[in-house]
Amino acid sequence: MFNFFRSILSLLKGMRVTGHYLVRPSTVVTQQYPENRDTLKLSDRTRALLSFKYDENGYHKCTSCHICEEACPNASIHVIDRPKPAVAKNELDHFIWRLDSCTFCNLCVLVCPFQVLQMSAKFESAVYDQRLLIYNLTTYAGATGPVLMKQPDVESRKKLIEPRSVYDGPTSLEGFDLAGIKP
Ligand code: SF4
Numbered sequence: 001m002f003n004f005f006r007s008i009l010s011l012l013k014g015m016r017v018t019g020h021y022l023v024r025p026s027t028v029v030t031q032q033y034p035e036n037r038d039t040l041k042l043s044d045r046t047r048a049l050l051s052f053k054y055d056e057n058g059y060h061k062c063t064s065c066h067i068c069e070e071a072c073p074n075a076s077i078h079v080i081d082r083p084k085p086a087v088a089k090n091e092l093d094h095f096i097w098r099l100d101s102c103t104f105c106n107l108c109v110l111v112c113p114f115q116v117l118q119m120s121a122k123f124e125s126a127v128y129d130q131r132l133l134i135y136n137l138t139t140y141a142g143a144t145g146p147v148l149m150k151q152p153d154v155e156s157r158k159k160l161i162e163p164r165s166v167y168d169g170p171t172s173l174e175g176f177d178l179a180g181i182k183p
């Protein structure tokens with residue numbers, strides 16, 4: 001009998017907590033996704049997507065030095081040099097990043113001598129085709145912003161670079177065998 005009353009007491013205690021949140025929904029601590037997508041705040045340190053930093057002119061500072069590629073523990077980065085650099089000794093052609101194998105260890109971000117890479121909290125990367133998880137991160141093939149800015153005008157700079165898109169070049173969507181890329 002004692003156990004019966006104890007159980008009833010325990011049940012009432014639980015129902016009191018449930019009733020509290022029922023009439024005061026604003027005090028619920030747990031956040032619900034995706035309903036709270038517009039107000040969802042993630043920590044600045046969240047690592048969900050690797051991307052390039054670009055300056056106000058749309059240029060990056062990647063010198064195609066391959067340091068990040070060598071630091072990556074599971075070959076999730078493939079830096080492709082431009083076959084015929086236009087103005088610098090080394091120029092980036094493609095920067096292939098494999099979201100499908102990246103472990104978000106942040107090593108590539110830390111080792112880059114020019115702070116080209118950054119991790120962002122954009123985590124909505126779900127796709128229906130796994131091949132879409134292999135990106136090209138650079139928007140152009142060519143020299144770094146500081147080198148390009150030595151040119152007298154925009155038109156001169158345009159002649160030194162070629163546009164690149166997210167899925168062009170050696171990505172799986174182009175039928176390229178990534179296993180064949182040698183670091
Ligand atoms: S975060 Fe780590 S695993 Fe991902 S690409 Fe960078 S070094 Fe490689």
Ligand code: SF4
Pocket residue numbers: 061062063064065066067068069079111112113114115116117
């Ligand atoms: S992102 Fe940085 S470390 Fe990687 S190739 Fe470019 S300059 Fe080198």
